[in-house]
Amino acid sequence: MSSPAVVPRPTASAIDERPLTRVQLWTIVLCGIVIILDGFDTQCMGFLVPVISENLNIPLAAFGPVLSAALVGLMIAAMASGPIADRWGRRWVVIVSVFIFALFALLTARATTLNELLLYRFLTGLGLGGAMPNAVALTSEYTPRRLQPIVVGAIFVGMPAGALIASQAASVMIPLWGWRSVFVLGGVLPLVVAIALVKFLPESVEWKTHKSRTGVPVKHLFTEGRALGTLLLWVPFFMNLLVLYFILSWLPALLRQSGMPISAGVQAVAMFSVGGIIGTLTEGRVMTAIGARTVLVGEFVLCAVLIVMLANRASSLTPMLFATLVLGICVQGAQAGLNALAAMFYPTDVRATGIGWALGVGRIGSIVGPSLGGVLLSLRWTPKEILIAGIAPAACAALAIAVASRLPQRANAFR
Known part of the structure; x- marks a missing residue:
């Protein structure tokens, strides 16, 4: 796994010490738009x-x-695009990924069989997986160090914001033009943006002046007393993204099976996305105020309670939307918190590798979640039974955080 490039000090100082320039702001905005389209x-x-x-x-x-197909493609591309971007630059990886x-x-909009949907969603995922991490890297490298947590955190809001835009567009477009129109919009918008990126997106100044550095071996995540902490940290990453993508993938269908109209499923995804925006924006401040352990364990416990509420009120619109x-x-606030926790848990020399592998394990959860929904439906589980099963991953995540916070190594990260 490649490590971030080492940047000559004059270049880093030029970015760190001056106010944001128009080029920096424009780059951040363009990368933010890419992430919104990625979320869509x-x-x-x-x-x-x-x-x-x-x-x-x-x-x-x-x-x-x-x-799951798009998520498999996303995971593969996210792992493969890093070395490509280190060699050829972030700019063209972002542009080509958006084009893909x-x-x-657009081809998904023309699909008529299950196999076509499977193929096109996998290939869509390859583009999505290459775009987001490199847009984030480019944003980080154009942002002064003092503003990086705020700016990078802010553009991550693009994921739930993109889902919110998609849900609202779908609620209007499906009755008028059918489901294919949503994919047409989801193809035309990034196509226009990709053309704009060719003209306006700059290459990373840091990448242009970088010096190669060898990667940090994964084995260092398991040395110096970090082995148990690493494994315990992977548990909530896996479980939380399993729950997150299960909800995004199956909640509308489960609500439909519970007798709710299709519009209720779209509204539910919209409310989940609004909640994600709120949670992502507030998580860091709340964790700073009362501690990572208290916040994360509390969120996962509350998540289990809300899943029970949702399972029992799936056919009642107002309680369902509130839940x-x-x-x-x-769920989405906890994911932002877990990302920050991984950065605090690992020391500087293994931090990039630690965060990358934690997110990689989480991506496996994001693939398992949607597939699990299909398996449970094929076993003729009811919507209520399927939702109740979501208590298990939430409980596992809460338990792992509680146990990890009591380890002597790096315990301060959880406080």
């Missing part, structure tokens, strides 16, 4: 599944692999 295309499939299922006469249970997910979103709003705050 990553998460739009979940609330389109019920409509596609009815339109193409494909059983709901068959959509598990389709929902634009193209295959999904607060669930969005907890």
Whole structure:
């Protein structure tokens, strides 16, 4: 795994010591737009599944692999794009990635079979996986160090914001033009943005002046007393992204099976995304005020309670929307908190590797979640039983954080 480039001090100082310039602001805005579009295309499939299922006469249970396909592509591209960007630059990796997910979103709009959906969503995922991490890297490298937590945190809001935009667009477009129109929008917008990126997105100044550095071996995550802490940290990453992508992928379909209209599923995803924006923006300040352990354990416990509430009130609109709003705050806020916790847990010399592998394990959870929903549906579990099963990953995540916080090594990270 490659490590961040070492930047000559004059270049770093030029960025760190002066106010944000127009070029820096423009770069940050463009990267933020890329992440919003990434969020749109990553998460739009979940609330389109019920409509596609009815339109193409494909059983709901068959959509598990389709929902996971984009996430598999995303994981592969996220791992592969780093070395490519280190060699050829962040700018072209972002641009090509946006072109890729634009193209295959448009092709998804033409799909007529399950296999076509599976293929096009996987290829869309390859573009999504290359775009987001490199847009974040480019943003970080154009942002003064003193502002990096604020700016990088702010552009991560683009993921739930993109899902929110997609849900609102779908609620308007599906009745008028059908589900295919949502994918057309999800392809045309990034295509226009990709053309703009070719003209306006600059290359990283840090990358241009970098000197190569060898990567940090993964084995160092398990030395100097960090082995148990690393494994315990991976548990909530895996479990939380499992829950997050399960909700985004299957909640609309489960609500539909519970007798709710398709519009209710779209509203639920919208409320979950609004909650995600609130949670992402507030998590850091709350963790600073009362400690990571208290916040994260509390969020996962509350997540379990809300899942029970959602399972029992899935056919009642107002309580269901309230539960999904607060669930969005907890689940997506917790993910922002886990990212920060990983950075605090690992010392400087293994921090990049530690964060990267924690997120990689989390991506496995994001693939398992949608697939698990399809398996449970094929076993004829009811929507209520499937939702109740979500208590288990939330409880495992809370327990892992509670145990890890009592380890003597790096315990301050949890306080």
